Amino acid sequence: MVQITRRRLLGAGTAATAGALLTACSSPFDDTTAGGGNVLEFVTFYTGPDGVVMQGIVDRYNEQATGAQIRMSAPAYGGDYLTKLVTSTIAGNPPAIMALHNNEVPPLRRFLHEIDLADMGFTEDDFVAGTQDLGVVDGRRLGVTMSTGPQAMVYNRRLFEAAGLDPDAPPQDAAAFVEAGRALREIDVWGFIREPAAWMPWLTMHWQNGGELLDGDRALFGTDAAVEAIEMERRWVHEDGIAPSQLLDGVQMGQQFEDEQVGMIFIGPWGLAGHIRSNEERGMDFGVAPVPAFFDAAPAVAASSHVYCIPKQRSNDDWVRAEAAKFIEWVVREGSLTWAGSQAPSFKGVGDAVAASDDPVVTAMDTFIDEQPRARYIPYAPRWNQAYTYLTNATQSIVYRNEDAKTLMTDAAEQATAAIRGAGR
Amino acid sequence: MSTATATGPTRAAKPRRKRLTRVGMLFAAPFLALMVFLWGVPVVSGFWTSLTDTNIAEGTGGFVGADNYAHLLTDPDFRAALGNTALFTVLNVPILVAVGLLLAMLLNQPLGGRGAIRAAFISPYLLTGAAVAIIWQTALNPLGGNLNQVLSAVGLPEQAWLSTPGEAMGGVVLITLWWRVGFPLLVLLAALQDIPAQLYEAARIDGANVWQRFRYVTLPAIAPVLMLVVLLRLIDSFKVFEQVYLVTQGGPAGSTRVVLQMLYETGFRDFQTGYASAIGWTLAFIILVVTVVQLALTRRRESR
Structure with missing residues (x-):
């Protein structure tokens, strides 16, 4: 019988601990290039139906690819998305390709490879004007803009008819919008519901009114253009009564639309597929139209952007960079038509195919694509x-609690300016 | 061989004790090493980082001494976050402890279905913050949420719940009450069950009514445990984060933004890890002061 002495027990414990630590340092399941495999991680923010569409595009790429295989993941979007990318990059283990919004590229600029469109066989003329500037930081192109997400208005055609409105003539300006909202209130549904942040629709209205967000490091939320835009929203709630307080x-806004409790909402193209599916399941009939021109100083609509970037790797960097560039080039050239089922592709080569498509989502995407030239x-x-x-x-505070617009917007501008200027802390 | 005399261990026993101590330290060494690596190093490193203006995205940063702490004193964002945290604590702790005590006293009675009732109040404690957030976002939806449906059904006006600053903080307190009442309930129930029944009998014989028995028998008997529960809830309240970040995101209009949310956003959204570390150390200091004051008050009360 083996006698267990203290020394043997201590030795066994040390060996077990060492084994656990060594195992933790590398995983036998790591098939990425960091682990010696040929899988490239493609991290995106496509968490909804657009994720399903992009996964289909990635699967098609993998079927014909002879080099790397692409594995797409979509961590929940929010403030944490960029955090995860930055921290993984600092830790030396970034994904091979990352999807970013245009204003997320600059914080990562020291970690990204420069990209030459010509190396991918593209020129700027192959894309909607201005979209490829979104990936340029300090004169260096750090990403390729795959698509953008301009806002558009979706409206319930059945509710429009019930309210005595022409479903083929959605409102195109502020007066018509309020009139439609009031008519919808008469049949006991909301005319409009906004998203809680300033993204929709204030940003669009502000730009339409000739406003700008920043002047260098100074926030411009307190200008007349900005105040007039939020005042209009406030009136919708507290004077016109067409929007709830x-x-x-x-998510709740979308649910109210699908439950036919509101006639008009603004969405990005990523929400389109969900509403079309609802149409089919519930028989709701909805239409897509450009966001009304609430002000006439400038044609504008707020838009998101999807810029594909290639981070620098600690190992196999040259190979990963080449394979990642190959994937991005393929996705843009061969995947844009399919991608039009989720976002507005910036590649001009699919314009005719989108118009001729028999996919209802792709066809409806036409409205969003047409908005790209005036996207901000x-x-x-x-x-x-x-x-x-x-x-x-x-x-x-202004929209929901009817507080003073000029004071609050001016205060917000001052606080924002202090925050931007204090970024060196 | 004898190793001890009436005057103490012999000289032969000392090398053995030293050997036993060394062996003991060797056994404890892996754990101590882990403690130093996982706790000590981050604590020291975090404090050093708080003395710099490090930005991990930009890759910049240098020693700035106590600048971060000085800025915190005048930072309106920090003052607002601290105020919200204090408000949450002032609302949450008394309500949570009082409801926990009431439920414990109820469950200390010979009721039918006591086990099921106890499980019903304790089980939310096992849920994660994400699950709690999803449940309550649905329940507190101002348009058609469960709670408003109930209010409407009984003829009461529907509430805006998380839509207005005052109601949003109330909503967070309500969510925390539902989620966390299990802990004080369990601990206080155990304390109540330890009180000898003879004390209540004696009080009844002396003519004490319900309130007097509670005040002169129950409260003094559970006072040490009650103070501990209050202290732990105080510390927890200052560290509130999940139910705020996941349900209200600090809104509306920043009315529920708490210190830990500000710390997280400063460090991991704005990547200013130096300033975020200073926020963390300041919060830790505040919790320490509150804890010391609480303990001092408790000891003074006990010495009376």
Whole structure:
């Protein structure tokens, strides 16, 4: 019988601990290039139906690819998305390709490879004007813009008819919008529900009114253009009575639309597929139209952007970079038509195919694609997220609680400016 | 061989004790090493980081001494977050402890279905913050949420719940009450069950009514445990984060933004890890002061 002495027990414990530590350092299941495999991680924010569409595109790529295989993942989007990318990059284990919004590229600029469109066989003329500028930081192209997400208005055609409105003539300006909202209230549904942040629809209205968000490091939320835009929203709630005074998030807003409790909402193209599916399941009939021109100073609509970037790797960097560039080039050239089922592709080569498609989502995407020339994008500024929080807080107080617009917007601008300028802390 | 005399261990026993101590330290060494690596190093490193203006995205940063702490004193964002945290604590702790005590006293009675009732109040404690957030976002939906449906059904006006600043903080307190009442309930129930029944009998014989028995028998008997529960809830309240970040995101209009949310956003959204570390150390200091004051008050009360 083996006698267990203290020394043997201590030795066994040390060996077990060492074994556990060594195992933790590398996984036998790691098939990425960091683990010696040929799988490239493609991290995106496509968490909804657009994720399903992009996964289909990735699967098609993998079927014909002879080099790397692509594995797509979509961590929940929010403030944490960029955090995960930055921290994984600092830790030396970034994905091979990452999807970013245009204002998320600058914080990662020291970690990204420069990209030459010509190396991929593209020129800027192959894309909707201005979209490829979204990936340029300090004169260096750090990403390729796959698509953008301009806002559009979706409206319930059945509710329009019931309210005595022409479902083929959705409102195109502020007066018609309020009139439609009032008619919808007469049949006991809301005319319009906004998203809780300043993203929809204040940003669009502000730009339409000739406003700008920033002048260098100075926030411009307190200008007349900005105040007039939020005042219009406030009136919708507290004077015109066409929008509720309760704060709803984006999911709740979409649910109210699908439950036919509101006639008009604004969405990005990523929400289109869900509503079309609802149409088919519930028989709701909805239409897509451009966001009305609430002001006439400038044609504008707020848009998101999807810029594909290639981070620098600690190992096998040259090979990963080449394979990642190959994937991006393929996705843009061969995947854009399919991708039009989720977002507005920036590649001009699919324009005719989109118009001729028999996929109802792709066809409806035409409205969003047509909006791209007047799309405006949130600019980058240090601590912009904090600055945007001040803007959101102010707009929420004004719209939901009927507080003074000029004072709050001016205060928000001052706080945002202080935050941006204090980014060196 | 004898190793001890009436005057103490012999010289022969000392090398053995030293050997036993060394062996003991060797056994404890892996754990101590882990403690130093997982706790000590981050604590020291975090404090050092709080003395810098490090930005991990930009890759910049240098020693700035106490600048971060000085800025915190005048930072309106921090003052607002601290105020919200204090408000949450002032609302949450008394309500949570009082409801926990009431439920414990109820469950200390010979009721039918006591086990099921106890399980019903304790089981939310086992849920994660994400699950709690999903449940309550649905329940507190101002348009058609469960709670408003109930209010409407009984003829009461529907509430805006998380849509207005005052109601949003109330909503967070309500969510925390439902989620966390299990802990004080369990601990206080155990304390109540330890009180000898003879004390209540004696009080009844002396003519004490329900309130007097509670005040002169129950409360003094569970006072040490009650103070511990209050202290732990105080510390927890200052560290509130999940139910705020996941349900209200600090809104509306920043009315529920708490210190830990500010710390997280500063460090991991704005990547200013130096300033975020200073926020963390300041919060830790505040919790320490509150804990010391609480303990001092408890000891003074006990010495009376």
